[in-house]
Amino acid sequence: MRGVAVVSLLNWKKSLQNFKKLFVVDSSTQGKTFSLSSSRQPYQRKVTLTRKYNPKNKEKRDIPVATKDIQKAIASLFHANKNPDFVNRVLKTSYGQISIFYYQSMIDAQQVQDAVIEPLVSLNAEQEQLSWENLKDLLTYSHVTKEVTTLEDSAVQISAGRVFVHVEGFAIALAVKAGTRESRAVESPKTETVIRGANDSFVEEIRTNLYLLRMRLSIPEFIAEPIEQPHRSQERLYMLYIEGVTSPKLVKEMRRRLQAINVDALHSIGNLEHYVQGRPLSVFSQGITTERPDRTISHLLEGSVAVMMKGSPNALLMPVTLWSQLHSPEDYYFRWPIGTFARVIRLIALIVAIFLPSLYIAVVNFHPEMIRTELMLSIASARERVPFPTFLEILFLELAFEFIRESALRIPNMIGPTIGIVGAIIIGQAVVEAGIVSPIVIVILAITVLAGFSIPYYTLTYSVRILRLIFVFFASTFGFFGIVVGLLLLAHHLVSLKSLGVPFLSPVSPLRPGNQDVIIRPLPYLQELRPTFMGVLNKQKEALLQRPWDVNTPSEIHLLKSYTRSKKPALRKKKKQ
Structure with a gap:
């Protein structure tokens, strides 16, 4: 009996410990969530990546000195007998043999001849013995050269589109940049229609995209930080932000999420978006994928972080809000009344695209007393057949x-x-004549589809279509009560949603009164501050007095500005003392 009591006591203690674990935060989960709140504690422990792509080859192999050995090693590493575009060339010179490796499809052959082969071959044989410093000085025509000491690093450099140069007798080699810039020309955006504004868009060449951005934002604080990825295809990711404006927390968190990606290949920015979003199962996208450089620059100036990928003609912007997905760059190119009117129309269209079919179902099936008798009789006669x-x-x-x-x-x-046009007309007319649907349902669905097309962000239209079907199901089951329940669930989801630590409904929820650019577009010269919910370092976006010549500008502002100018030297002296 005593043994049974001891066992039962131990089981009771174990159950109590398991119960306590439900209310205790596990230390292993610390640092995996992110918030911009200043009261949040810093990360308790660092999360390190333990998975490697190829755990069998953890130790790196040194570059062989002999030409035969490096020829054999590189040919085996790149499967030269199976890759017809892999070039393996040996040059015999008076000071030794030179091995050159590169992918013909990624390299400009004329640039290799002018910048690499010709300087090496034209070296005078009567000079002193070739040293490593002399070898690097010979390749002055190439702007980018990198020293390589291991075979694994040589594989990375050749796969990235560089020429690998090795001289017999050296246990070190050079990776020379001689890539081609063949890509499609800069064209107008295809998914984001331009009404008034710049007509250029991103292309697959990352250097062209950076040029389009730096042409608009020519400041040294504009940072394009490369992020190395450990996957097989070696795509280059670039994280873009403005030093001194973007919050360091956002930069650190985005860098952490990008460096945590360890997959075989990333095909596009849309594929990358799944890895960096906080709630990937949500119907709403927590980022904006854009192909317009002007939209990218405007978000960077507000404190967001952009991510670009080599080979993808889009940029990913985070953090963003629901209201920024309803905005369009044309809102700022038109005058204030036109931009505000367009935003109000889009908000009404968003509500119509989600709720109009479900409201029609609820009224007709459950609450017919809410509409006029004449309209109800018209609907009943239309649905008679x-x-x-x-x-x-x-x-x-x-x-x-x-x-x-x-x-x-x-x-x-x-x-x-x-x-699209013929199919809609034929189907609409045929189903009405066949008595499958009523004419008023055709009108309801036509208005709903047109309202969905007025949303500027293309990905948001898919979210609206899914939500519309969900609300149709709720309305057909419970009527208006089902719509209210669905609306509460939607509001709860939107309030809990965050984009890189920023609430998705900011600045409405939580309420930030200082941010005016939500629905009503403020005048540009009155929008002096950046969004405060982004945690920006420099909140001042423009000077206080932008229109001193305007007769409507109060004279007190002129006096205040002149007073602050006169006091600035005195304030600086006090700070120095």
Whole structure:
């Protein structure tokens, strides 16, 4: 009996310990969440990456001195007999043999001849024995040279599009930049229509994209930090921010998320977005993918961080808010009334695109007493020949519109708009004549689809389409009560959503009264401060007095500005003392 009591006591203690663990934060999870709150404690421990892509080759091999050995090692490493575009060339000179390796598809052959081969071959044989310093001085025509000491580093450099040069007798080699800049020309944006503004967009060449950005923002504080990735294809990621404006917390967190990615390959910025978002299962995207340089610069000046990838014609902007996804660059290019009116129209269109079909179902099926008798009789007479409930009418037309939309995207561009227009007209007229749906449902769905097209951010339209179907299901089940329940769930999700630590509904929730650029677009010369919820270091966006010549500018502001100017030298002297 005593043994049974001891066992039961031990089991009771173990159960109590397991119960206590439910209310204790595990130390291993510290540092995995991020917030811009100043009261948040710093990371308790550093999260280190333990996974390596190829754990079998942890030790790096030194570069062989002999030409035969390095030829054999590089040919085996790159499968030279299976890669026809891999060039393995040996040059015989008076001071030894020179081995050159590169991918022909990634290198400009004329640049290799002028910057690498010709200086090495033209070296006078009567000179002193070739040293490593002399070898580096010979390749002065190439702007980028990097010393390589291991075979694994040589594989990284050759895969990145560099020429690998090795001279017999040296246990060190050079990686020379001689890449080609063949890429498509800068064109107009394809997914973001330009009405008034710059007509250039990003391309697949990262240097061209950086040029488009630096052309607009020519300041030394504009940082394009390369992020090395440990995956097989060796894409180069660039993290863009403005030193002295962007919060260091945001920069550190984005760098941490990018360096934590350890996959075989990243195909595009859209693929990268899944790895850096805080809530990847959400219907809403917590970043903005854009192909417009002007939009990228405007977000950088407000304190956001941008990520660009070699081979992808888009930039990922984080953090962002729901309101910034409803904004368009044209809002700032037009005058204040036009920009504000366009934003109000987009907000109304967002509400209509989500709730109009569900409201129609709730009114017709559950609450017909809320509409006028004449309108109710008109709806009843229109649905007299329809054998299906309203929910199936809406669902049938939703699926039909989705089929037309997807088919218009997949077929050739020349006949895409024709298929969309003709398909919608034919299907709409045929289903009404066949008595499958009522004419008023056609009107409801047409207004809903047009309202969805008015949303400027293309990814947000997909979120709206999914939400519309969810609210249709709630309305067909519980009527207005179902819509209210769905609205509460949506509000709860949006309030809890964060984009790189910034609340997704900022500055509305939590309320930040100092940020005016939400729906009503403020006048440019009155928008003096950057968004405070971004945690920016420099909050002042422009000077206080932008229109001193305006007769409506109060004279007190002139006096205040002249007073502050006169007091600045005295304040500086006090600070020095």
